[in-house]
Amino acid sequence: MQVSFNRMLHLSDTLVPDLFITEYISKLSGNAIRCYLILLLTFQHGNRKASPADLAQRLGVSVNKAEQALTELQQVQLIIIQSGNIELVDLKTKEIQRNLLYNQPDENVSETDISRREAIIKQINDTFFQGVMSLGFYTVIDEWFNQYQFEPEVVYAIFAEASSKQMLKNPGYVSGIAKNWGKSGVKTYSQLNQYYKNYEARQILTQKIRKKLNIKGFLTEYQEELVTKWTEQYGYNFEIIDLAMAETVNVGSPSFKYIDTILTAWYKKGLKTVAAIETDQKEHRRQSRNAKKMISFPKTKRRLKTKEQAEQDVSEEELYRLDLIQRYSEAGENDE
Numbered sequence: 001m002q003v004s005f006n007r008m009l010h011l012s013d014t015l016v017p018d019l020f021i022t023e024y025i026s027k028l029s030g031n032a033i034r035c036y037l038i039l040l041l042t043f044q045h046g047n048r049k050a051s052p053a054d055l056a057q058r059l060g061v062s063v064n065k066a067e068q069a070l071t072e073l074q075q076v077q078l079i080i081i082q083s084g085n086i087e088l089v090d091l092k093t094k095e096i097q098r099n100l101l102y103n104q105p106d107e108n109v110s111e112t113d114i115s116r117r118e119a120i121i122k123q124i125n126d127t128f129f130q131g132v133m134s135l136g137f138y139t140v141i142d143e144w145f146n147q148y149q150f151e152p153e154v155v156y157a158i159f160a161e162a163s164s165k166q167m168l169k170n171p172g173y174v175s176g177i178a179k180n181w182g183k184s185g186v187k188t189y190s191q192l193n194q195y196y197k198n199y200e201a202r203q204i205l206t207q208k209i210r211k212k213l214n215i216k217g218f219l220t221e222y223q224e225e226l227v228t229k230w231t232e233q234y235g236y237n238f239e240i241i242d243l244a245m246a247e248t249v250n251v252g253s254p255s256f257k258y259i260d261t262i263l264t265a266w267y268k269k270g271l272k273t274v275a276a277i278e279t280d281q282k283e284h285r286r287q288s289r290n291a292k293k294m295i296s297f298p299k300t301k302r303r304l305k306t307k308e309q310a311e312q313d314v315s316e317e318e319l320y321r322l323d324l325i326q327r328y329s330e331a332g333e334n335d336e
Helices: 007-011 018-027 030-043 052-059 063-075 091-102 111-129 135-148 152-164 171-183 189-212 221-233 238-247 256-268 274-293 307-311 316-335
Strands: 079-082 085-088
Touching: 018 091, 018 135, 030 052, 030 063, 030 085, 052 063, 063 079, 111 135, 111 152, 135 152, 135 171, 152 171, 152 189, 189 221, 189 238, 221 256, 238 256, 238 274
Parallel strands: none
Antiparallel strands: 079 085
C-alpha cells in the first residue's frame, strides 16, 4: 500500500493538526489514534509504502486490528484509501470549505449584533474551554445564530446548561439543547426564562400525576404526549386533571386512555374550570335520578350488577362511576 504525499497538510503549524486534537481524538479508539500518528510521522520522511502488516508491526498489534484502525480513520474521513493508496485528508482545507458552505454572511445582522456575538463566543471559550474551544463549536454556534436567531445570552446559556450536566465533551448533547430550545420558540433570554418556568411547572405536574396513579417509573412517550395535550391544547391545570383521575379511581386498571376520554369530553363541552365541571357532574346526577324515577318497572330502579360485579361485591358508587366513564366514552364517539 502506497502512502502519497499531500503538500496541503503542511498548512498545520504542528506535527499533529490542531483540528485532529480538538475534533477527532475523543471519537477514535487508541489504535486508530496511534495509526494516524504513524501515518503522519511517515510523511515527515517522504513517500514510502505502508501496508497493514507494516502498520501492525509498528503499532505492536495484529494485522486485523491495524486494518480496523485504517477503516475507522476512513469512516471519520481522516484518510482516503483508494487503489491501494492512503491519502491523508487536509483537515484545515476541509474545515474552511465547510465554513464557506454553511455559514454565508447574513446581511440582516448589524455590526452591533456581530460584535455582541463575537464577545459572547469569546466569553464561552474562556469560561468553559479555558481558551481552547474546538473549531467545530465555532461552526455550530454560527449555525445556531442563523437558524434559530438566538440572542447571544441564549447561546451562552446552552453551554452553561451542558456544563451543569458535565456534557460539554459531547457535541451532540450540546446541539440537542439548542435544537430543543429552538423548536420551543426560544430566541431571547426572557423567553428562555419562561421556558424554564414552564418546564419546571410541567415536571411538578407530571410528578403529581405519577404519584396519584402510583406510577413508579417515568411516563412513556405516549403518556407524555397526552399530558402535553391536556395542558397546552386543552389548557387544563392539575386540579382539573385530578378531577378526571378521581373519576377512574374505582376502575380496575385506570389508564391514561380513560383519563383522556374524560378530559376530552369536558373540553368538547367547553368546560374550562373546576366549578363548571362540578356543575356539569351535579346536573348529570340530577338527570340520572330523574330518569330512575320515570322507570315504570319497580324492580329495575337500580342498575343490575353483572355476575362478575356481584361476585366482586361492586358498590353502587362504583357502578355510578362506571356509568360515568361509559357516558364520556359515548360522548366522545358521538362528537367524532
